[in-house]
Amino acid sequence: MKRIEPGSRLSKAVVANGFVYISGLTAREKVQDVAAQTTDILAQIDGYLAAAGTDKSRLVMCNIWLVDIGTFNTMNGAWEAWVDPKNPPARATVESRLGGQGNLVEISAIALAPTA
Template structure:
């Protein structure tokens, strides 16, 4: 039976869960009030930190779900994403528009990754 390890567990959810050889990250958001580029950078920095805590890195990301409050920000978000993503190992990815937790949140990213 595979163990389950929770990363930064809280009363409502964990920032991440490791089960078997897979890491599941909760949706990560940036600082409300920042523009979409700054929020995306903050989210990706948080993803790097959580993946490292789980024992992996962005080269092992299997899939990414990106939610934007407004698809008009797709190009700006992609500029930050493209500078960050491991070009040799890009994940499967989907991007959609959705209302987020607050109107000040402009981007949320959900990641599934493999352990080495």
């Protein structure tokens, strides 16, 4: 097992049993709109996948939480510009109250780890 950026409460990502599990991520800049926050989070996911030795083409599942489901299409614009169209993961998107002031979207991901 490999922990990426472990902290006292959680690791940002964990590689275990052939998978990479990425914790729920929020944007670094909370003053941005949903599209910009989504783009920032997806860039973070790219970074954690790279740290684990894999990439978005190996995503299996993503979960997305939006403060306002009315921003679904805006979030999807950023998503569709990023996702590998030949290898889209399974995905769920729901409306939810999020912790932390200014968070409009949160995304977690599961990907296949690199093969040995």
